[in-house]
Each structure stands twice: as structure tokens, then as C-alpha cells.
Amino acid sequence: MSATSVVDLRCEYLVNPLGLDEPKPRLSWKMRDARPGAKQTAYEITFDNGGWSSGKVASDQSTHVAYAGPELKSRTRCTWRVRIWDHEGKPSEWSEPAFFEMGLLTRNEWKAEWIGSPHAGGAYSIPPAPYLRKAFSLAKPIRQARLYISALGIYEAEINGSRVSDDLFLPGRTEYKKRVPYQTWDVTALLKSGDNAIGAILGDGWYAGHVHSDPRGCYGDRPKLLAQLVVDFNDGSQQIVATDSTWKSTIEGPVRSSDILMGEDYDARKELPAGWSSAGFDDTAWDGVKTFDEPSVALIAKRSTNVKRMRELKPVSHTISANKRRILLDLGQNMVGRVRLKIRNAPPGKVVSLRHVEMLDKNGKPYVEALRTARATDHYTCRGGPEEVFEPRFTWHGFRYVEVRDLPCPLEGDTVIGVVIHSDTPPTGTFECSDPMINQLQSNITWSQRGNFLEIPTDCPQRDERLGWTGDAQVFIRTAAFNMDVAAFFTHWLQVMADAQFENGGIPSTVPFCPSIPTEGGPAWSDAAVICPWTIYLCYGDTRILETAYPMMRKFVQYLQDTSPNDIRADETKKWRGYGDWLSQNADTAPDLIGTAFYAHCADLMSRIATVLGKAEHAGEYRALHERVRGVWRKRFVTLDGLIAGQTQTAYLLSLQFDLIQPELRAKVVDALVRDIRKRGMHLSTGFVGTPYLTQVLTREGHLDVAYALLEQKTFPSWLFPITHGATTMWERWDGWTPEKGFNDAGMNSYNHYAYGAVGDWMYATIAGIDLDREKPGYKHIVIAPRPGGTITGARASLKSIYGLIKSEWTLAADGTFNLRVTIPPNTTATVRLPSGKETAIEAGEHSFTEAKA
Numbered sequence: 111m112s113a114t115s116v117v118d119l120r121c122e123y124l125v126n127p128l129g130l131d132e133p134k135p136r137l138s139w140k141m142r143d144a145r146p147g148a149k150q151t152a153y154e155i156t157f158d159n160g161g162w163s164s165g166k167v168a169s170d171q172s173t174h175v176a177y178a179g180p181e182l183k184s185r186t187r188c189t190w191r192v193r194i195w196d197h198e199g200k201p202s203e204w205s206e207p208a209f210f211e212m213g214l215l216t217r218n219e220w221k222a223e224w225i226g227s228p229h230a231g232g233a234y235s236i237p238p239a240p241y242l243r244k245a246f247s248l249a250k251p252i253r254q255a256r257l258y259i260s261a262l263g264i265y266e267a268e269i270n271g272s273r274v275s276d277d278l279f280l281p282g283r284t285e286y287k288k289r290v291p292y293q294t295w296d297v298t299a300l301l302k303s304g305d306n307a308i309g310a311i312l313g314d315g316w317y318a319g320h321v322h323s324d325p326r327g328c329y330g331d332r333p334k335l336l337a338q339l340v341v342d343f344n345d346g347s348q349q350i351v352a353t354d355s356t357w358k359s360t361i362e363g364p365v366r367s368s369d370i371l372m373g374e375d376y377d378a379r380k381e382l383p384a385g386w387s388s389a390g391f392d393d394t395a396w397d398g399v400k401t402f403d404e405p406s407v408a409l410i411a412k413r414s415t416n417v418k419r420m421r422e423l424k425p426v427s428h429t430i431s432a433n434k435r436r437i438l439l440d441l442g443q444n445m446v447g448r449v450r451l452k453i454r455n456a457p458p459g460k461v462v463s464l465r466h467v468e469m470l471d472k473n474g475k476p477y478v479e480a481l482r483t484a485r486a487t488d489h490y491t492c493r494g495g496p497e498e499v500f501e502p503r504f505t506w507h508g509f510r511y512v513e514v515r516d517l518p519c520p521l522e523g524d525t526v527i528g529v530v531i532h533s534d535t536p537p538t539g540t541f542e543c544s545d546p547m548i549n550q551l552q553s554n555i556t557w558s559q560r561g562n563f564l565e566i567p568t569d570c571p572q573r574d575e576r577l578g579w580t581g582d583a584q585v586f587i588r589t590a591a592f593n594m595d596v597a598a599f600f601t602h603w604l605q606v607m608a609d610a611q612f613e614n615g616g617i618p619s620t621v622p623f624c625p626s627i628p629t630e631g632g633p634a635w636s637d638a639a640v641i642c643p644w645t646i647y648l649c650y651g652d653t654r655i656l657e658t659a660y661p662m663m664r665k666f667v668q669y670l671q672d673t674s675p676n677d678i679r680a681d682e683t684k685k686w687r688g689y690g691d692w693l694s695q696n697a698d699t700a701p702d703l704i705g706t707a708f709y710a711h712c713a714d715l716m717s718r719i720a721t722v723l724g725k726a727e728h729a730g731e732y733r734a735l736h737e738r739v740r741g742v743w744r745k746r747f748v749t750l751d752g753l754i755a756g757q758t759q760t761a762y763l764l765s766l767q768f769d770l771i772q773p774e775l776r777a778k779v780v781d782a783l784v785r786d787i788r789k790r791g792m793h794l795s796t797g798f799v800g801t802p803y804l805t806q807v808l809t810r811e812g813h814l815d816v817a818y819a820l821l822e823q824k825t826f827p828s829w830l831f832p833i834t835h836g837a838t839t840m841w842e843r844w845d846g847w848t849p850e851k852g853f854n855d856a857g858m859n860s861y862n863h864y865a866y867g868a869v870g871d872w873m874y875a876t877i878a879g880i881d882l883d884r885e886k887p888g889y890k891h892i893v894i895a896p897r898p899g900g901t902i903t904g905a906r907a908s909l910k911s912i913y914g915l916i917k918s919e920w921t922l923a924a925d926g927t928f929n930l931r932v933t934i935p936p937n938t939t940a941t942v943r944l945p946s947g948k949e950t951a952i953e954a955g956e957h958s959f960t961e962a963k964a
């Protein structure tokens with residue numbers, strides 16, 4: 111038995127993906143080896159059935175190895191294995207096999223037509239969800255079957271009475287004017303020789319439903335389906351069943367209306383017999399379908415993981431109203447998803463409603479004002495009978511409290527269950543320290559990530575917004591990549607961003623584009639176009655994301671050049687100057703100061719990106735652009751006395767974080783920053799833009815104590831203030847609620863907004879001490895540099911990197927002795943920096959360090 115083995119094979123970050131359209135999929139694996147210093151020195155990839163073989167390649171590369179075999183054809187299934195050679199030159203066994211399968215690579219392989227119900231709703235009237243079906247027969251023994259399926263809107267597909275998948279909100283969310291994703295499902299087991307049927311239920315989703323404050327139908331007036339079942343028989347022949355005008359449809363099903371923002375109305379008395387998607391069902395009373403012209407958008411294989419039911423929560427308490435009609439249940443956690451309701455012995459026709467809110471007002475009543483136009487209410491009409499279960503299909507809510515109205519049966523332990531849903535971004539990080547309030551902060555950050563990583567990164571999950579705000583995503587992405595594997599998730603979103611980019615190169619405020627927010631994102635928002643690909647590159651060593659996003663980034667930076675007279679971005683001639691340091695505390699930072707700072711920062715990143723991509727000429731141009739814009743920034747915003755215009759914390763932070771300030775003025779600016787924090791009684795004043803850099807800059811500039819003081823600050827404004835008031839997710843505003851003023855302006859007051867959670871990356875990287883090395887990204891070389899401080903006496907964190915598990919755990923004894931335990935995965939190296947500054951180079955394995963008090 112070899113001491114080394116190969117595990118966790120991935121293709122494009124995914125486990126055995128079906129339906130890829132990437133012509134050169136990238137393969138990754140992990141080395142498993144308990145020996146200290148374990149390292150891969152060579153690999154060999156082989157494909158079954160005479161596909162491709164890499165041969166033995168002398169290389170330590172174990173991630174993103176691009177397929178280099180013969181051209182991959184539509185529907186090809188490739189089964190692959192890897193073996194590696196260790197640092198002693200000994201080979202491992204071959205890994206267990208993994209596979210990927212190509213989707214339909216050309217448009218003309220789609221025989222299906224877009225179909226939908228003949229009935230459409232209106233701007234404000236939501237029609238019932240259509241059910242569509244088609245019966246067919248298969249004459250021969252079946253070898254395999256695949257369903258290629260997409261929708262404009264949301265589909266839920268069934269074959270012969272069984273769901274094709276439990277995944278939710280399929281096929282996902284995109285920039286519908288440019289692209290729509292499809293899924294490939296292996297449905298072999300659902301079919302049989304003889305009579306069969308296929309069916310689908312369609313939801314409005316983002317395509318036809320309410321989006322933001324817009325009326326229904328931003329993209330189209332009704333949902334549409336495109337499906338193609340391809341059955342391969344044992345004898346080599348094939349049969350295709352595709353959506354076309356011969357399908358039948360009905361809107362006489364139980365989903366009377368369903369909308370992401372409004373909620374779902376379900377009348378169980380109208381449930382169709384279970385056989386509606388099986389052969390033999392009598393559909394003569396059903397309508398036909400309407401066929402639609404090709405929307406002339408790209409049809410692409412979905413690259414990311416889907417939304418799934420991820421966990422369940424049970425209520426922790428409840429109260430019953432005086433008239434007994436309303437039961438208010440507390441799930442103990444602000445969550446995103448919906449309720450599964452179980453009802454027993456109800457009279458048929460009884461209507462039960464579920465209203466969802468994040469907070470209760472001072473009278474203990476649901477605080478609905480902040481939902482704005484989102485009704486966030488589900489209605490269930492009972493069928494009657496011993497037991498019935500309802501969970502809405504095409505909607506989700508952000509809530510901690512559920513008000514159940516007119517429950518016709520006693521409340522039992524399983525009457526109301528909170529079903530938590532989000533994109534299946536596998537957890538990768540854990541963080542814990544000796545301060546329970548900071549642990550609660552970590553929990554709140556993670557819950558806000560769960561709640562807002564639903565197909566795209568959104569701002570909030572409860573009100574009529576739920577949009578892909580670029581600024582929010584940009585500030586949070588690094589933290590997100592600690593908590594969960596978000597590589598595929600952002601790969602998808604960045605493609606949507608490229609589609610949403612304006613002709614002139616500007617990036618919209620929200621991605622996908624939202625018609626009621628037509629503005630370009632402006633400083634710190636649009637810059638997500640450069641910052642997000644760069645961050646994914648750093649965290650996952652993914653150069654292809656840089657390559658793919660490069661045209662978008664270049665066009666964006668050109669846009670900055672075109673629209674920044676004399677290199678001042680967001681100058682005062684502009685009507686729209688961006689969102690500023692959104693939600694800062696009495697500390698406005700000028701839009702052009704922020705704008706020009708981010709302009710310089712993007713030029714700097716572009717120069718680095720061009721270097722990574724081997725584009726030396728571009729790198730030089732961007733470097734020069736960076737120098738030039740930085741020069742302009744200094745001239746314009748550094749005051750004669752060596753401070754920064756506006757003198758806000760955010761202005762100081764940007765100057766330091768982006769290395770804008772002249773080196774000789776650095777210390778002065780740092781002093782001014784610290785003075786401002788002290789002047790405010792150890793409080794921050796930063797909004798969305800400055801906050802992520804606060805603790806980072808203070809740490810780097812020798813004020814770790816101030817960084818900890820801010821983090822441990824409990825009075826407003828601070829990260830822990832909401833926690834002293836029971837917050838279980840991140841609030842949108844530092845003062846979303848205060849004892850003095852109560853709720854903030856209901857026009858914009860979400861209790862589940864991850865932006866301020868951007869401090870999470872500092873918690874991992876500085877408190878626990880797990881960081882990356884830009885020169886060897888993706889944690890190929892790891893930096894372990896914990897910095898104890900504040901009242902914290904111990905911390906531990908772990909990160910499942912693309913190479914394997916990294917751990918850092920330390921304790922500080924009463925006599926000041928510092929003990930550190932570190933785990934480094936095989937095939938990586940690390941530098942450990944102890945609090946004294948002493949550095950040690952280490953290799954894979956477990957290591958301990960002790961340092962006495964200096």
C-alpha cells in the first residue's frame with residue numbers, strides 16, 4: 111500500500127458534473143498523505159475507453175489541470191482517474207474514478223421549442239402556475255436517458271410521477287436578455303419501455319415575476335419551458351421527446367399564484383392526481399400550449415451548484431393572540447427559506463396563512479414595514495383529511511418569525527418547520543475564539559451568507575430587493591471564500607456580470623441588471639468587475655477566471671478612463687456620482703475621492719492580472735495608469751498639511767489600503783485615523799466602502815490594539831452592538847435598531863445584509879491567522895500568522911482549501927505563553943509567523959510552536 115492516495119476529484123470545481131459546455135474542463139484532486147512534507151512530484155491522468163491520457167507529467171500541479179485530449183463532443187461522458195508520484199518518487203494507486211459529461215454543445219442539437227401556457231398574467235396579477243405534460247412511448251430497451259432542460263422562469267420537472275431533481279429555482283438566474291442556463295439530468299431510472307410521460311410545473315421566478323419595485327414581467331409575461339429528453343436504446347438507436355406544440359397544459363392546478371416577493375397561494379383542493387406526470391392520465395380537458403419564438407439568447411450549461419434545501423429549524427417558542435387566531439412562532443434564528451407546514455384533520459377549504467418577518471415591533475407584533483412591497487405571505491387552502499403538508503415551491507422569504515393565521519389544528523412539534531435554502535456552496539471554513547460574542551458574530555456572518563447566496567450574491571432576502579448589488583458582493587467576497595466554497599458560484603455570477611455590462615463598459619449597480627435601478631454602479635460598486643475575479647484567483651488559484659473576465663475588466667477600466675476627466679472619477683460634473691461610503695456614520699467621504707481611489711486600485715489590480723496572464727505590455731500600461739491616477743489622487747485629495755480631504759476614517763483607510771498616500775505621509779495619516787477612532791470613543795464611522803479595510807489597515811500599520819478594540823466594542827456603532835440586542839444575522843445598518851430610536855427608516859432596514867460581515871476575513875486571517883500568499887495563490891503557499899489581541903485568549907480556525915485542510919489553533923496562557931498548532935495539507939508549504947515576528951518555513955503536516963511572553 112502506498113502512503114499516498116488521491117481523493118476528492120473535481121471537474122470545474124464540481125463533483126461529477128453532468129452537462130458541461132467547457133471545451134477544456136479543468137481537473138483537480140487532493141493528495142492524501144499523513145507524512146510530514148508530503149508533496150506531489152508528478153501526476154498522470156487517464157481516461158477510460160481510450161480517451162485522453164496525460165502521460166506522466168513531472169509537476170506538483172494538482173488543481174486546474176486543463177483537459178488536453180481530443181475535442182470533446184456533445185454528450186460524451188468521460189470517466190477519469192489520477193495517480194500521483196510523491197516526494198520520494200513513489201506512485202500512488204490510481205484514484206477512484208470520477209466523471210464528467212458534456213452537454214449539448216451546439217444550438218442545432220436542440221430539437222425542442224420554447225413552450226408555455228396560453229394564459230399570461232398582468233402587470234400586477236399573478237396567474238396560476240401552469241402544469242405541462244406530454245405522454246410518449248418507448249418501444250425498445252433503454253440504455254440511458256438524459257433530460258436537457260431549461261426555463262425562462264423556474265421549472266420543476268417530473269417523469270412518470272417522480273421528481274427529476276429536488277434542486278430548487280431551476281435552471282437558475284441569469285441576465286435573461288443574453289443567456290439562459292440549462293441542466294442535464296440522468297433520468298434513465300425514471301423511464302421504462304412502453305408508455306411514459308413527462309411533466310413540468312412552471313413558476314414566474316425572476317423572469318416573469320416581480321423584481322424590486324418593478325411590476326411583473328421584467329423580461330417576459332409568462333414562464334416558458336424548453337426540454338429535450340434524449341433516450342438511447344440498447345440497439346444504438348435514439349428517441350427524442352422535446353417540448354413542442356403537441357404538449358398539453360393546464361392552469362387548473364393547486365399553485366394559484368407564486369411569486370418570489372409576494373409568496374405563494376396554494377389550494378390543495380385543486381391538487382392534480384399523482385398521475386398527472388405519468389402515462390395513462392387523462393389530459394383531454396387540458397389546454398394546448400403556446401409555442402414561442404427562439405429568444406435568441408445563448409443557452410449554456412449551468413456552471414454553478416443549484417439552490418437546495420440545506421437544513422431545518424424548529425421553532426423555539428411561540429405566542430398565541432388573544433382571539434386565538436394568530437400564532438407567532440420564533441425560529442430562534444433569522445433564516446432564509448420557507449416553512450413546511452403540517453396540518454391534521456382540517457376542514458376542506460380552510461385557509462391558513464403564513465406571514466414572515468425578521469423582527470417584532472415593541473408590542474411584539476410582526477414588523478412588516480421594512481418588507482416594503484414584498485407581501486412575503488403564503489396562503490394554504492386545506493384539502494381536508496388526516497394529514498396534509500405544504501411547502502411553497504417558487505418563493506422564499508427572509509424571516510425569523512412566522513405568524514400562522516387560522517391554524518385548524520393544535521400546534522405540534524412538527525406543525526411549523528423552517529426549511530433553510532441556499533445555493534449549495536459547500537462549507538469550507540470554521541472559526542472560533544475565546545470570546546462568545548465574536549463567535550456569535552461569526553455565526554451571524556455565516557447565516558447572512560447562507561441567506562444571500564441564492565443563485566447570485568444578493569443584498570438582502572426579505573424586502574422587495576434581493577438584487578445582485580455589486581458593491582456588497584465586492585466587499586464580502588473574501589470572507590465568503592473562507593466560509594464556503596464559492597468558486598463555481600462566482601464563476602457563474604461573473605459571467606452574468608459580463609452579460610450585464612453596458613455597451614460603454616460601465617457595470618450596472620446590480621447584476622443581473624434591474625430595470626428600476628438603471629444606474630451604473632459607480633465607485634466601489636462597479637469595481638466588483640475587477641475585484642471579484644482577482645479575489646477568486648487569489649483564493650482558488652484560478653487563472654482561467656481572470657482570462658475569461660479579462661475582456662470585461664479591460665472594457666470597464668477603459669470606461670473609467672473615458673469617463674474620468676483629468677483622471678478624476680465621479681467628479682462634480684457628473685449627475686450620478688455613486689453610492690459614496692454607503693451608510694457611514696456622520697462621516698461623508700467625497701464621491702470623487704472614493705472614485706479616484708478605486709480607479710487607481712483597479713489599475714493596480716489590472717496590472718497584476720495582466721502579469722499573471724502573461725500580458726506584459728498591458729501590465730506596463732496599467733502600471734503607468736495606476737501611477738498617473740495615484741498622482742492625481744495625491745494632488746487633489748492630500749491636503750497641504752499632509753492629511754486627506756474630508757478627514758474621514760474611510761478616506762484615510764483607502765489611502766493606506768490602496769497604497770495611495772506618499773510614503774513619507776503614511777505615519778501621519780495612520781495617526782489621524784487612530785485619533786479619529788479614539789475621538790469617537792473607540793468607534794468606527796465607516797460605511798460599506800471603508801469598513802472592510804478598517805481592521806486590516808490598523809493591523810498592518812501597527813495598531814492591532816485599536817483593531818481589537820473596534821472589534822470588541824459593544825456600543826453603537828460596532829459589530830457587536832447588534833449582538834447585544836439579539837441579532838442572529840448581520841444588519842444592513844449599524845443602527846438598524848437602537849434603544850433610543852427603535853427601528854431605523856423602514857424604507858431601507860434589512861436585518862440580513864452581509865456587507866458589514868466583511869470583517870470576517872480579518873477574523874480568519876489575523877485572529878486565527880490563516881492567510882494566503884499572493885505569489886502562490888489558492889493556498890499553494892500558506893501564511894500562518896495569528897495576532898493575539900484584545901481580551902482573546904485563544905482561537906482556532908480551519909479552511910478546506912483546494913489542497914486540503916488548513917488549521918491554525920492557538921492559546922495564550924495566563925503567564926503570556928503562546929502555543930500554536932498548525933496543520934498544513936499535502937502538496938503545500940507554509941510560512942509561520944509567530945506574534946514576536948519570528949518566521950519559520952514549514953511543509954505539510956502538523957506542527958506546534960511555543961513562544962514565551964516577550
Ligand code: BGC
Pocket residue numbers: 569570575579581582689692858863
Ligand atoms: C441595497 C444595498 C446596496 C445599496 C446601494 C440598497 O438598497 O440593499 O445593499 O448596496 O442599496 O445604494
